[in-house]
Ligand SMILES: CC(=O)N[C@H]1[C@@H](OP(=O)(O)OP(=O)(O)OC[C@H]2O[C@@H](n3ccc(=O)[nH]c3=O)[C@H](O)[C@@H]2O)O[C@H](CO)[C@@H](O)[C@@H]1O
């Protein structure tokens with residue numbers, strides 16, 4: 371188990387380049403299963419979840435060649451489908467959330483897809499109904515073993531269908547799209563998720579020969595084709611990492627430049643940080659955050675009432691940045707209500723911030739009111755455990771702004787999604803040390 375020791379209270383300075391997007395990578399890597407031809411992918415983040423998925427693909431028989439840092443080629447021309455029935459697969463599949471997205475491509479190309487209940491963050495119930503209801507609509511037969519928590523779908527040939535998803539599930543939409551591209555006839559997915567991750571996936575599939583229209587909207591129309599070919603794909607920068615660095619800069623009063631952020635794909639993210647009073651400057655395709663020497667002031671709504679920041683399916687504000695927003699608000703001037711609508715256990719980490727001296731009222735599992743300190747009182751260093759990936763980084767940001775030395779345990783959670791974070795933070799002046807215990 372690893373631990374971070376962090377000496378807080380130091381101003382940081384410099385520039386930081388975001389890694390490739392974790393959640394996009396998980397979709398794109400699964401899509402290599404759709405063709406026997408070679409696919410080259412650039413800007414793959416070197417993070418635990420992605421490496422676990424690459425290892426799973428290798429065991430499934432995909433030929434994986436590392437061409438350079440972040441660039442790999444994949445070829446799924448001779449798969450070992452027996453692996454899907456092995457005990458080893460049950461362990462590997464549970465290791466991350468993204469593994470669920472091998473089901474759609476396997477079902478479409480080989481007529482069967484299996485997966486144990488996938489892992490990922492323990493942030494509340496994370497049901498898979500949307501995925502399997504979609505496959506069933508395409509004609510698949512569904513099976514579930516309660517004892518092993520093992521899911522399976524089988525079909526001779528998928529047939530296109532109209533479907534209105536109950537929720538705009540991100541991984542669910544990706545999974546159904548990857549099944550529908552090889553189905554017979556036309557599929558319409560209404561209430562589809564449309565995050566940049568999905569837009570990237572659809573663009574890549576179209577380059578492979580798929581026919582998908584409506585990309586970027588909540589209605590995708592897919593005309594099935596018989597087979598798909600190879601392509602090359604480059605991952606976007608990770609928008610959640612970008613948001614994390616904006617928060618880090620503000621809370622440590624540091625001047626930071628975040629390089630090559632792909633502004634056009636950031637949606638509401640810069641504006642939501644601006645609502646906390648943070649100056650987010652566009653410099654070409656970089657984000658520049660000046661040192662907030664005089665703090666930052668939360669805006670009210672135009673009628674003067676207290677600001678609420680809540681999550682919503684894209685193009686709404688992503689739930690993956692609410693924990694960061696919350697921690698940054700603890701040092702703002704003013705108050706804000708954070709409303710985490712999607713996940714029911716994602717705000718429990720605030721008890722650690724309260725221990726550090728933050729003024730937060732956890733109203734219920736979904737809502738927390740934050741009354742900012744305006745830097746009149748700094749957070750106190752402490753020892754804490756990271757419950758999930760984004761809470762982990764929020765606690766890390768809190769520790770970097772706190773007085774004294776904090777310890778964060780269970781940093782595997784952070785390593786799931788942030789590449790080489792300690793080294794990259796040290797490069798901009800953070801006092802952070804990784805200790806293997
Ligand atoms: C590997 C990956 O890509 N993980 C992301 C993906 O997870 P994942 O694809 O697992 O999440 P889903 O989009 O399926 O749903 C997440 C949660 O939100 C709820 N929900 C979803 C859609 C909706 O319209 N209303 C609603 O309430 C669901 O019931 C569920 O509890 O999307 C989540 C929501 O953006 C992100 O937090 C995760 O980082």
Ligand SMILES: C=C(OP(=O)(O)O)C(=O)O
Pocket residue numbers: 392393419466467468489490491492493690759760787
């Ligand atoms: C919740 C997240 O990840 P996962 O879906 O992989 O658990 C996340 O990236 O914030």
